Amino acid sequence: MGTVFKRTSTKPIPAGAAFFSRKAQRFARWTTPKGKTRTAAVVVPADGKFVGQERIVVKTPTYYADYRDGSGLLRRVATGCRDEDAARAVLADLERRAELVKAGVLTSTEDAIADHQAMTLAEHFDAYDASLRANGVGGTYRDNTLRYLRRLADECGFTKLADLQREALERWLTRQATALPDKPSMSARSRNAHRDALVTFCNWSVENRRLAVNPLQRVPKANEKADPRRQRRALTEAELSRLLIVARLRPLAEFGRQTVKTSDKDTATRQKRSRATWKLKSLKFDELFSAVERARERLKDNPTFLARQERLGIERALAYKVAVTTGLRRGELASLTVGQLNLDSNFPHVTLNAADEKNRQGNSIPLRRDVADELREWVASLSGCGAGSADVLALRHNAVAVELPASTRLLKIPKALCKILDRDLKVAGIAKRDDRGRTIDVHALRHTFGTMLSKAGVAPRVAQAAMRHSSLDLTMNVYTDPRLLDVQGAVESLPEFSVTNDPAENRQRIAAGAENFQPSMVAVPVAVPPDFSRDLLSSPVTLTGFSADMSNTSLIDAAGSNSLIPNEKRSPSASNGERLQMEDRGLEPLTSCMPCKRSPN
16 A cells, blocks of 8 residues: 655754754744744754754655555655645556556556656656767757757647647648748758657657657658758869968968948048048958068067967868868867877878767778878977876977877867858858859868769779768768769760761771771670570680671681580581571570470560
8 A cells, every 4th residue: 555745854944043842852943035934843864964963854845655566666756746635646546557567457668658648848858868968979969959859849839748749740840841921941951850859759758668659750751852951062173272272371361451441422421530431451362462461561560479370370271171181070170189190100090089970980081191291290380288298199290209298189170160161262262152052161171072082083982981971872972073073074085986978988997897806705604404404505605706797697616616506416517617507596595484495585
């Protein structure tokens, strides 16, 4: 038989409390901020972290219930009821379910599912977040997932697990796909992201016995190919060269920009000498080097700041170059430390930690030797950081040993790198969006890496390994820009085929082709079933040449004998140079499943 009760706990004695004794028990009386008088017993805990301190004993405002479940285990649950009769009703329901489990009417899984029905979705979301955190899921993914879940719960009216209905989610997806005058439609990829977050949460709920089935499993996905909002393109070699030059010089060139006057229309109502009458001229690629010279002249009295901007340009150009020659993502590039570099081996490479990689596997990324040399120069310039640390990376640069803490960050990659890239593209004269609506962002550097592999003739399977993709289709169809592939050159490499209207010239070409034809031995093994071994033999087919007149074609071997027909099956009248009269048995080979030895075709 179960019981209901209020749990007790201890709290510090409120300030200003008065003490008194009753039946050898000490009590405290105090007044709450709302003016109500409260009384509680005073105890001194014998264990715990409050040993020897006087504290008051208080009870929880709601009742708890103790009972034995269907497996006979003693369980304590919170009823959430302030009234004792209501708490006893909850206890009676729990005991009834325990009896049904014992009788086999309910399973233990169904009983466990019933325990979670009273919880709010917010509580389930917190438990789901804790599960993702325990499984090592990245913080960005967790934050996005919880943001999607909370938005869906709020806009679809989901408060408990029982409210998760397919119709409500499909109505929400339909509304988001519809464009309104004051609100653009949501892309198919974003709709799928919201849908996948809720479906994955329901799958987790089923695995943890919070739901019996996933009610959203069959909600269809939107076609992302029919509604692409962001299509990336790869950079050409010329564009990439211009981008690297701009990245190297722009941090310093920004301080060498010239001032120009604003238009008369803008300055008509302003004071003549006001600052608003002039502005800094935008940087252009052709004026980049002159802007750098002006910046060096202006900053010559501040060598520290000048060196800082020079270093920033070197770092930014190196970051772009490493990204475009390794295919590293922005987060992977930002996670690199000098301890992950291996530059002194025969095959320089960088080792990614599994926790920092998207697929959580950990891989060794090969480095081009010129990139490895630049990284060695960069690491040597970092040698003043944290010298003397216990965990030290040692490498040699120009026959001089360089020591660095292994945890030193290799490159400082800001979160606003995409905005920085946009400014670099503008100065380089590279359109962010092309005529087909495809854009360039930081991840487009990875697309450029995949496209350059295809242009260089790298085998698709090798390119897939270099890109660290799970499927070849992703490498060839998503991360390869077909506009940059030399398709025209591939077509031009095909042999020339031409036919003229002159029959005599055509005959000459045929004859020339026959004379230039080199005979070869082609062995065609024929798998013969046991039942037909007496009628068919596996033998090499010997082609000695083809006549211009295909009607005179003979299949004879080098010795002049007919090698396609066994000796006992040859016609006596078939001699060397004569045309063989062979029975036409069709184009389909004989198989053991056919009712007869001869093809009906």
